[in-house]
Amino acid sequence: QRSFSTSKAISKESEESSAPKTGEKEAKVKEKKPGKSGKENLLDLLSAMKVDVTTKKKFQASKSQKSKEQPRVHPESMESATSMFQKATTEQQTQKESLSPELVAAASAVASSMPFKKSQTESELLQQLRKHESDTEVHRKGETNNIGNIIADMKVGKRPNARSPNRPANQIRFDDDGRGYTHDRGVVNEFDAVRRRKSLFTGKRLNIFPSMTDTTETEPKEVSVPSLWDIELAGQIAAVIKHLPRNGFEEMIQWTKDGKLWQYPINNEAGLEEESDVPFHEHVFLDSHLEDFPKQGPVCHFMELVINGLSKNPYLTVKQKIEHIEWFRGYFQQKEDVLKESEVY
Amino acid sequence: ALRCTTGNVEQVRGYYVNWRMLRDVKRRQMAFEYANDRLRINAIRKNTILPKELQEVADKEIAAFPRDSCPVRIRNRCVMTSRPRGVKRRWRLSRIVFRHLADHNQMSGIQRAMW
Numbered sequence: 001q002r003s004f005s006t007s008k009a010i011s012k013e014s015e016e017s018s019a020p021k022t023g024e025k026e027a028k029v030k031e032k033k034p035g036k037s038g039k040e041n042l043l044d045l046l047s048a049m050k051v052d053v054t055t056k057k058k059f060q061a062s063k064s065q066k067s068k069e070q071p072r073v074h075p076e077s078m079e080s081a082t083s084m085f086q087k088a089t090t091e092q093q094t095q096k097e098s099l100s101p102e103l104v105a106a107a108s109a110v111a112s113s114m115p116f117k118k119s120q121t122e123s124e125l126l127q128q129l130r131k132h133e134s135d136t137e138v139h140r141k142g143e144t145n146n147i148g149n150i151i152a153d154m155k156v157g158k159r160p161n162a163r164s165p166n167r168p169a170n171q172i173r174f175d176d177d178g179r180g181y182t183h184d185r186g187v188v189n190e191f192d193a194v195r196r197r198k199s200l201f202t203g204k205r206l207n208i209f210p211s212m213t214d215t216t217e218t219e220p221k222e223v224s225v226p227s228l229w230d231i232e233l234a235g236q237i238a239a240v241i242k243h244l245p246r247n248g249f250e251e252m253i254q255w256t257k258d259g260k261l262w263q264y265p266i267n268n269e270a271g272l273e274e275e276s277d278v279p280f281h282e283h284v285f286l287d288s289h290l291e292d293f294p295k296q297g298p299v300c301h302f303m304e305l306v307i308n309g310l311s312k313n314p315y316l317t318v319k320q321k322i323e324h325i326e327w328f329r330g331y332f333q334q335k336e337d338v339l340k341e342s343e344v345y
Numbered sequence: 346a347l348r349c350t351t352g353n354v355e356q357v358r359g360y361y362v363n364w365r366m367l368r369d370v371k372r373r374q375m376a377f378e379y380a381n382d383r384l385r386i387n388a389i390r391k392n393t394i395l396p397k398e399l400q401e402v403a404d405k406e407i408a409a410f411p412r413d414s415c416p417v418r419i420r421n422r423c424v425m426t427s428r429p430r431g432v433k434r435r436w437r438l439s440r441i442v443f444r445h446l447a448d449h450n451q452m453s454g455i456q457r458a459m460w
Binding site: 298299301302305306323324327328331335338339341342344 | 392396
């Protein structure tokens with residue numbers, strides 16, 4: 001099961017490059033509230049920033065805004081990730097293309113702003129991102145790639161057909177020693193003639209059925225939105241066809257279709273298929289939703305804690321998290337007068 | 346029970362063992378509805394950061410929620426007999442029903458203990 005706690009991975013990366021500075025950085029986070037939520041050109045800003053100004057918070061903020069501004073990861077890059085994963089041992093140089101160019105640009109900008117060993121930090125960051133992408137791809141596609149490789153390597157074993165006995169088939173077989181039965185050959189010998197053909201597709205064509213290409217071309221032209229009458233008719237047909245379950249297995253099948261019974265093998269993320277398509281940074285970097293809140297004071301502190309907690313929660317969908325934040329926004333706007341009395345809003 | 350829907354009088358039959366079970370079901374449904382709101386208002390209440398006046402207002406708000414919306418009122422009853430006590434959580438059955446089914450070999454993987 002995946003957990004969305006990638007903030008740890010990101011903090012680990014920044015710590016790799018500047019281990020002695022993290023203590024100072026965290027102290028500075030508490031002193032300065034990062035008020036820069038403007039949409040400037042972040043790449044230039046990052047490269048121009050000096051060491052003592054860069055904090056973990058800004059890295060996260062810049063990364064989230066960067067990824068939010070530009071369009072999402074393209075499907076071509078996802079496909080290339082899976083094919084790269086198959087040939088992972090041989091082609092390592094081309095793996096750089098599997099990451100989206102925005103992420104690569106953000107990583108290089110951040111690496112250039114770090115004090116020590118820019119190329120090394122950049123390569124480490126890219127490695128982490130690549131590993132994350134490949135892990136999510138593996139999770140999504142399952143083990144199908146590996147099994148395909150394994151099966152392709154296996155050879156078909158042939159059992160030598162036992163030589164058929166040398167007496168003709170229509171001669172009566174009788175038991176020699178009065179056992180009362182002959183040696184049962186089974187059905188195998190009847191299919192010998194059929195099996196001796198090397199493969200299915202040798203032999204003369206009979207031309208009984210129309211060839212495949214004609215039927216498949218006409219099908220996709222007639223797709224239309226099913227009307228209510230069609231849905232009703234389909235429901236009626238299904239009701240007529242449906243029989244009462246004759247045994248426990250059919251009952252369980254019916255219940256699984258209804259949704260009353262879980263699907264086996266148990267999938268922990270059963271109702272959440274769409275959620276796996278949501279990229280991880282939307283779960284973790286929720287700062288962008290905090291724009292309507294006051295920039296200072298206890299309310300801001302409270303909302304930062306809320307966001308921190310939500311980013312670590314792997315059980316909620318992104319929509320649910322956004323709903324939480326919006327509820328708080330509405331609530332604080334309602335209670336404005338109470339908050340103004342205590343001079344907080 | 347009779348229930349009026351669109352003027353037609355229909356009989357409504359439920360499958361719950363008794364009224365107490367039905368009330369427990371209603372409490373569970375209501376607790377599910379109000380779960381998010383309760384969570385958020387409690388987050389405001391159990392806080393050292395926000396001002397106390399706001400927390401007092403939140404206190405009154407949560408007290409104004411219907412009584413059946415709090416999860417504390419839910420009782421894990423036996424699913425078959427609605428017995429409130431002696432219910433094992435894993436099977437949601439009371440001890441008597443559990444024993445009955447286990448002795449008749451209806452519980453997968455359950456065997457009489459002997460050691």
